Amino acid sequence: MDGNFVKPERLTPLQADLLNDFQRDFPLCPRPYEKIAEQLGVDEAVVLAHFQQLAEHKYISRIGAVVAPHKAGWSTLAALSVPEDELEEIAEMINACPGVNHNYERSHEFNLWFVVTGVDQRTVETNLDEIEAATGYDVLNLPLVEAYQLDLGFPIKWN
Amino acid sequence: MELSPQDKALIAAIEDGLPLVSHPYEAVGNMIGLSEIEVIDRLENLIAIGVVSRFGVVVNHRQVGYRANAMVVWDIPDDCVADAGRCLAELSYVSLSYQRPRRLPDWPYNLFCMIHGREQGAVESLIEDAAKIAKLADVPRAVLFSGRQFKQRGAKYSSAKVTEQSHA
Numbered sequence: 001m002d003g004n005f006v007k008p009e010r011l012t013p014l015q016a017d018l019l020n021d022f023q024r025d026f027p028l029c030p031r032p033y034e035k036i037a038e039q040l041g042v043d044e045a046v047v048l049a050h051f052q053q054l055a056e057h058k059y060i061s062r063i064g065a066v067v068a069p070h071k072a073g074w075s076t077l078a079a080l081s082v083p084e085d086e087l088e089e090i091a092e093m094i095n096a097c098p099g100v101n102h103n104y105e106r107s108h109e110f111n112l113w114f115v116v117t118g119v120d121q122r123t124v125e126t127n128l129d130e131i132e133a134a135t136g137y138d139v140l141n142l143p144l145v146e147a148y149q150l151d152l153g154f155p156i157k158w159n
Numbered sequence: 160m161e162l163s164p165q166d167k168a169l170i171a172a173i174e175d176g177l178p179l180v181s182h183p184y185e186a187v188g189n190m191i192g193l194s195e196i197e198v199i200d201r202l203e204n205l206i207a208i209g210v211v212s213r214f215g216v217v218v219n220h221r222q223v224g225y226r227a228n229a230m231v232v233w234d235i236p237d238d239c240v241a242d243a244g245r246c247l248a249e250l251s252y253v254s255l256s257y258q259r260p261r262r263l264p265d266w267p268y269n270l271f272c273m274i275h276g277r278e279q280g281a282v283e284s285l286i287e288d289a290a291k292i293a294k295l296a297d298v299p300r301a302v303l304f305s306g307r308q309f310k311q312r313g314a315k316y317s318s319a320k321v322t323e324q325s326h327a
Contacts, residue, residue, distance in 0.1 A: 019218055026215035028199050030182055048179050055179070061217040061311070062176025065205070068212040072162055072170055077259065077271075091309035105306035106230065110266070113230070113303070114310070140266055146241070148256040149248030150212040154275070156223050 011059075014040060015050055016156070019059060023153030026063060066151050069144050074124045075117040076143040079110040080135065087112060093134050099127045110140055162210065165193065169201050170211075220275050221308065227279040228305040231286055232268035234261075235298050240270050246293040247272045252285050268301060279304060 011019070017040055027035040033051070034044040054060045069075055082090045087105060094100055094114060103114035116131070118124040121143075128139050162170075168191040177183045184202075185195040193201070205211040220228065235243055240258050247270075248256040255273040274289070276282040283302070290296045 019216060019223070023215045023218065024213045026177075028184075028203055028214075030184065030195055030199070032177075032183065033179070033181065044181065048181075051179050055176075058219050058222045061219045063179075063216050064173045064176045064214070065170060065202070065211040066213045066217065067170060068209055071210040072167070088307075088309075091307075095310045101310055103310035104308055106303040107306060108301060108303045110303075111306075112309075140262055142259040142262070142266070142271075145258040145260060145269075146244070148241070148244035148258070149253065151255060153213055153215065153218070154251070154254050156218060156220075156225070 012050075014042065014046075015054060015059075018047070018050055018054060020155050022063075023155075068150055069147060073117060073119050074121045074143075075115055076124055076128070076141055078114055078116050078128060078131070078142065079106075079140040080112045080137045081110045081140075082112050082135075082137060084111075090135050090137070094131055097127060097131050097134060099124065100131075165191070165197075166201055166205060166210075169193070169198060170205070176217075219311075224277050225275045227276045227282040229274045229276075229282050229286065230303040230305075231272050231274060231289070231300060232303070233270040233295055233298050233300045234267040235270050235295065237269065243293050243295055243298075244270055244272075247289060250289055250292065252276070253289065267299070 018036070021039075022036060026032060029035055031044065033047045037044045037047045040047070051060070051063070055062075067073070080090065080094075091103055091105075091112060094112070095103055097116075099117040101115050101117065103112070105111055106113050116124050116127050118127055125141075128141055132139050169187070172187050172190045178186045180186050182195060184198040187193075188195050188198040202211070202214065206214055233243070244256045244258055247253050252274055253272050254275060255271070257271045258269060259271055261267055261269050272289070274282055274285050276285065282304075286302060290298075290300070
């Protein structure tokens with residue numbers, strides 16, 4: 001995992017600014033990268049090249065929209081309790097099911113956690129049924145009741 | 160809230176990210192039959208009405224060295240959960256704060272938050288701080304650190320569908 005990891009300390013100040021300063025309120029104008037370039041005192045081509053590098057190193061997943069839960073579709077947080085020696089195999093089976101993302105091992109009796117998405121609640125529940133059928137394990141289904149804070153990004157500190 | 164077909168197509172078109180070209184909104188518009196200005200206007204509206212909670216750079220925290228990622232869950236009386244959830248949300252190092260249902264007897268926890276850091280020990284200290292500040296020190300909790308990452312995001316779905324990228 002993460003075989004191409006490069007120490008983030010090696011990032012240039014410009015790259016650090018690009019990572020931290022545009023997590024929200026990305027410019028909505030015809031040439032957003034030019035606007036960022038003006039703010040940082042460099043050329044648009046430099047901004048594009050640096051974002052390209054950050055993407056290639058997987059420091060950024062994407063530049064895009066984080067959709068609020070249940071506003072444009074449906075999702076739930078789900079978990080399974082799986083014997084350690086089956087974990088990898090079950091994780092792969094779950095990844096093959098529709099709508100699955102963010103699939104992580106976690107340190108608990110419920111040791112496999114993932115998000116299941118779909119166009120609506122019924123689709124998500126059908127996807128959960130499919131996961132139970134494929135894996136033979138009961139799914140803990142924990143849909144959002146209320147969000148007190150949404151994903152608004154957070155600054156990366158470099159020490 | 161039912162989104163228009165154009166808004167659904169737009170969200171799907173940028174699911175893998177805005178292209179790194181001089182006129183990215185024009186490029187997105189070309190994929191779905193909208194003009195550059197229509198793409199910009201629709202995105203502004205989706206942000207204004209809260210469908211898009213943020214629009215910008217999505218950092219891969221593991222890759223920049225934030226490898227201690229804790230999901231902290233609390234079993235708190237239902238009539239206190241909103242106050243505690245809002246209090247946690249105020250803390251700069253808490254990145255999500257959600258109420259979710261209990262599933263007794265297996266799962267007694269109803270309040271979830273995420274705390275990310277570079278090292279497990281540092282994150283454990285932050286959790287202690289958060290518990291004191293939110294008056295949750297005596298509330299049963301569990302801390303679930305992430306281990307192996309089997310998938311971060313799904314593959315791109317059919318462009319007719321809107322998928323949520325989530326949290327946790």
